[in-house]
Amino acid sequence: MHLAQLNVARLRAPIDSPTLAEFVANLEPINKLSDAAPGFVWRLKESEEDPTLTVRHDYGDDLLINFSVWESRETLWNFVYKSRHLEFLRRRREWFRHMAEPYTVMWWIPQGVIPTLAEGMERLARLREHGPTPHAFTFRDFYEPAEVAGEATATPRHISSWVPSPQTT
């Protein structure tokens, strides 16, 4: 099983404004770090050519979306909190509004399958409504894949042209 994670953030100002300039300038190095991190599997990208483009979606212009798949809790944790990425989390208030409700959700998926953004948003809504469950959980209230046994994954899309990214180690 692989671990899917979706997190959303509310922008303080439009993505092309001076307030967000430093954040946007760091998208490329941080995404590179993520893609080269041990255990990285897949990440939703707006463009293969322009690394500064953020994911376009129908959930509101001020909502920034980060959607990725990892081999394990540990590999995702090490990228999020144990790499240079942490410095950007620390500074998140400069760019994003405080959210009182959960803004990140995780769930297990079969290997070789990528979930859709709509499914991720549904799981986030489920987490916000019902709290953590084996189908929608967080780092703090984490579920192992065994605990999800029997769950039917919502219409997964199979990746036919999926190529693993090069690993640094």
Added chain:
Amino acid sequence: MSPEDLDALASLHDPVRRSLYELVSAAGEIGRAQAAEAVGISRTLAAFHLDRLVEAGLLESGFKSPARKGPGSGRPAKVYRRAKAERVVSLPPRDYGELAAVLAEVVEALGADERAEEAARRAGERLGRRRRGEPVTDVLRARGYEPYAEGESVRLRNCPFHALAERHPVLVCSMNLALCRGLLEGLGQDPEAAVMDPRPGECCVALSKTNEN
């Protein structure tokens, strides 16, 4: 505090065992022969004490495959590292961790991270001022950070707030950075020498070497 905690700590009463425990902690991972040599005792005696520390739950042991494979390369070497489990002994019984976790949750709910960082900075400054003139590594060591030199910087092997940082990583690591910066300021050194530079299994803060003067 459980009877096991007390027994575990009691096993450190033996000075040889204590030096072995400190050696393993500082080395990260070490074999019997190396440990025996560093402490100046026989390999058999080192093995005895190291295994007692494993029984007490203070160390963990594992096997490291020899670098050379195939016939004649020998058995995998037994290595020791510090156990992940935390031991806390407090008399009379105290539990500050639980309350700290509740407060951290409140800070997050209120989005009051910046206020928490400011408070941590002031706390660090107070701690630093009390030890003005002392080398920063000594002060950090006394606070449990276990500093060690790496190239031009000083890294911190241990996170004194580990359990809390596992639950609230961004808040706790940000407060820790602020505390370290305050500490440097209180000591009369450049606070910006403390930077966020996390690595798996270590503290999230590192110090640039300029700070050592």
